Amino acid sequence: MTDAPSDADKPAHSQALLAQVTALPPLPGVYRYFDAQGQVLYVGKARNLKKRVSSYFQKNHDGTRIGHMVSRIVRMETTVVRSEAEALLLENNLIKTLNPKFNILFRDDKSYPYLKITGTRETYRTAGALPVPSLAFPRMAYYRGVVDRRHSYYGPYPSAWAVKESITLLQKVFRLRTCEDTVFTNRTRPCLLYQIKRCSGPCVDLVDSEDYGRDVAAAERFLRGETQQVLDELEMRMMAHADRLEFEQAAEIRNQMSALSRVLHQQAMESASDRDVDILAVRVLGGKACVNLAMVRGGRHLGDRPYFPAHVDDATQIDEGLGTEGGASPVAGADPLERVHVRVLEAFIAQHYLGTALPHTLVTSHAVSKALMEALTEQNGARVHAVHQPREHRRAWLDMAQKNAEIALARLLAEEGSQQARTRALAEALGLPDDNLDELRIECFDISHTAGESTQASCVVFEAHKMQNSQYRRYNIDGITPGDDYAAMRQVLLRRYGRIAEALRAEQGEALAEAPERSDDAPDPAVVAAAESAEPPKGPRMPDLVLVDGGKGQVSMAREVFQQLGLDLALIVGVEKGEGRKVGLEELVFADGRPKVYLGHDSAALMLVAQIRDEAHRFAITGMRAQRAKVRTGGSKLEDIPGVGPKKRARLLQRFGGVRGVAAASVEDLATVDGISAELADAIYRALR
Template identity: 30%
Template sequence: MDSYLKNIIQNIPEKPGCYQYFDDKGIIIYVGKAKNLKKRVSSYFSKRHDSPKTRILVSKIRDIKYIIVDTEADTLLLENNLIKEFQPRYNVLLKDDKSYPSIVIKNEYFPRVELTRKLLKDGSQYFGPYANVPSVKTLLEFIHKLYPIRTCSLNLTPEKIAEGKYKVCLEYHIKRCLGPCVGLQTLEDHNKNIESIKEILKGNTNLVSDNIYSMMLELSDRQEFEEANKLKEKYLLVENFKNKSTVVSSIKYNIDIYSYDEDESSAYINYLNVHNGAIIQAYTFEYKKRMEEPKDELLALGIIEVRNRFGSKAKEIVVPFYPDLTMEGVEFVIPQRGDKKKLLLLSTQNVRQYKLDKLKKAESLNPEQRSVRILKDIHKDLNLKDLPTHIECFDNSNIQGTNPVSACVVFKMGKPSKRDYRHFNVKTVIGPDDFSTMREVVYRRYHRLLEEESPLPQLIVIDGGKGQLSAACESLKALGIYGKVAIVGIAKRLEEIYYPEDSIPLYLDKNSESLKVLQHLRDEAHRFGITFHRNQRSKNQVKSELDNIKGIGDETKRLLLKEFRSVKRIKLAKDEELEKIIGKFRTALIRKYFEDKNS
């Protein structure tokens, strides 16, 4: 560290604030916050950092500036604004999806209520953002059914209406608008509806429902039954909507909920706003990591971003863990049970789904990305040395001890490579000896690959438990490649994974993609082996019964099996049926063979 930077650090005050690092070109490369500026900035230069990215950052710092603020919350807000403005290379980057829909109540005469994706500073009032377009459209449909407000874009100022140039449209005739364009509805009456709509959008459906019910009773007492019936329809409409909406509890919660998830490159934060027990706002966003930022700092940054953007004033915030943040008059809660715990779980489901959807979208554009991700999962879950781009799996088949065969299936980049599949007729094993069979076929397979100088797999999977795995390992040792190629066994009963010379199995999550690939390998090897085994048994059966008959050639055999499907049916067929296909002479040969065999 040069004397210029030392001098700056010596004079930095021990107060909360934000610091900015500049490179040799005077460009901001990092913005940070600190409860104690002096301690935080000094720490970058006074110790060795484990993270390579941090070491690179420190090596590029040529100047330091700082801004002092009053509170810790202010440091977060300032940091957030500085990152947005300068987008420093080594800071997290907010991946802001501006496509989330909101509902706007326009700032105009006879305000319209519409879906929008643009938040303009024109005095209009915005509600949302909402998780998806269908939910917004459903809500708008309900509002327009409950309150007949205009949807046209006419300029309905008092002067324009007085000019008498407008005419009512179809919306008026189907009773979805009360005709303010021709003076049939007053601005006061329209704005009463707008106030009720605002309460619905805020989640205060109980208040709207109660008001409608009170007005309905008043009209009924005055024997204005027709008007009362209209209000009854509205009341039932609101009640039905309440039942379908996401109401968390009868307790009138007014809280914010945040959940967090991350991967190697990004952090994801979901925000739910609950007002009067109902979820009225949902938003998920992503921070692109640049350094190894701790999750408590990222969550704190997200909370400040949301409160700044949506103007939330909630005094209680539900979180999965405590953020690196203290706010005056605000309590952070980690619930263990009850409604708040359910809310947190709901938010967690949303953030995980957002992360999954983003991943699926990326993988749909680049299918190889999914394959690489799954292989990385297997590499991590099985603690392998190398990425398993080439996997081979062995399975034995011998039904009732007959025709012992084995199958080897090959997966490349996590997908079946069927042209590389191989099957083996067992040569040295008599009877149902699974261990000896596995020992033979594994030896034959890799002896052949070594002779041909073909590439070996990074992972061998054995269908079976400790016994089959040990037998396979013996063959690898005999070939001198034990330890050079990873090998595991997968047992059928509990899907446990066995390692060589380790009696304690590994249990993978039943929903993990690593286990699903191993199961696919095992099932594919079993299918391929069983198919080959059945073919072998069929050939042997046909050979033992028909090929031993002198005078019956391949063409005769083919005609018989095509017609009767099996040797058993040929035995039971009448002479006339056989003669139609192969003639009297060959029919006599077949009949004599089976009679001699049974005598």
């Protein structure tokens, strides 16, 4: 018989936190856990807050992901709601905004493109009476952004390619214009699109507004899926022209019908019964997951897009450790991998469709919970249902989505495997520890300026087998001789590692002070070793490798800085250009006296070094250019000056011809502009200097 875990086996939590857990009500709600630094660890929902939250602190979770998370909890917040559906919506809203470390998290990317037909809501019905020709002839366009009620929008499409493919299709069949209004109003002869029969030439009056309006209406019906009605109307128009012996016009419509028939034949995934449907397939493999979203709009399959969530292992193991609440998963008794698939799919549906319109039908590769569909129905204001085992054309859609999810996940794993192979190759080439390559951290520095102007240093970070953009840093370099790259490198290394070195020394001093003395008045060597290996508790840690873009000169400067700070010289590696500065001939230069190393032009280790070095160079160049542009336009932008709003800014720019003119103006000149007081003129004058 196994004994219950003793209090000593459980993580230590404050009495205030445990009292808060005890006082929770048995009501539905959402809970959030925080660590000592105030970072959100986990967001969860519960039908019974007291029962669910208590299970974290009453059980022994040692040696598991959930145990690791629970040991870091120092604070908790809860919100009581009216229903489980409301809790689910709030949970996923918080997950998207707080980015907790242990939840399945999908990047919020709903910026889908649309196909726009301009002005059709109000203008094309009365186009013949409109004074502006461009409004009488609506145009098709690719669009991404906020919608305007004056125009019609069709989609969303999963990719820009899908929109442009649809525009090409409509050009072939309905010959609508795609040119900008400024081009349209200034044409004197038809463009190439008219010559290749992709446009009817409204810019030079080769089609009247009434006929063009009919083509626009037919195109819109086609986009809504009313293809048979479009064909019937074209046939009627063709027969009417033939009855009037207008055989050229009848032939044009016949060609239009033929083009549309070919399009419908090629659109193998078309359905007359399903207008708007989303198809979702999930695939989990190797600790990674992919959800493939395919879209059907107006009965036409528009393509798909893969999504890759973060924290899959952590979140699913925490869920497994706690067990499932009633109704949380329709496959609670299934095998663990099946439950992971369902959790990933439910997380995607909840986060992706939160706060946005969605189709009434979702075709899914796995069954999802009724509570989730009820929450989406409540949000949407109309019933949303999920089809788990579809038939006929829906089955074909789902099979295709599943295949694409497998392909996308295999590609991701191959890319990550290649990057991991590069990391291992570099570790082997430089003799770095390879027992935990997932935590290998490389920082790379580069200096950029233009003839000494706007000098900036960049620091980029490579960790967990990929570039960590959120940890990049730029440093403005001041107080050096313009163009002195060595002084710039010295300054950035001192600023980057000075605080870390100071924290390391303080940590070592505390460890030595607390160590018991030996009989020979010397501290215990084990304690000394532990102190020397100590790291600062907060802030950035020392990397395993410091790359500098340069040869002996830059490496020598880095060595001086590290000697001054008391840091390990073996961390420094310089990337020296090879003969003729050719790519692939770079050599590695070491600060600790080791001989140069040439890795070989096809070396995986050199590929990784070049990738990190090039990213540091790119990051430094973009920062330098932005800084230089700011300096050359007066240092401070007008919009940053308190009291200068859009209207006053427009008046200033109009009066003085631009920011440079405003910067060159005197206080008296600035005060002559309408709305600019003497005090504000003085503030503008000082801010731009």
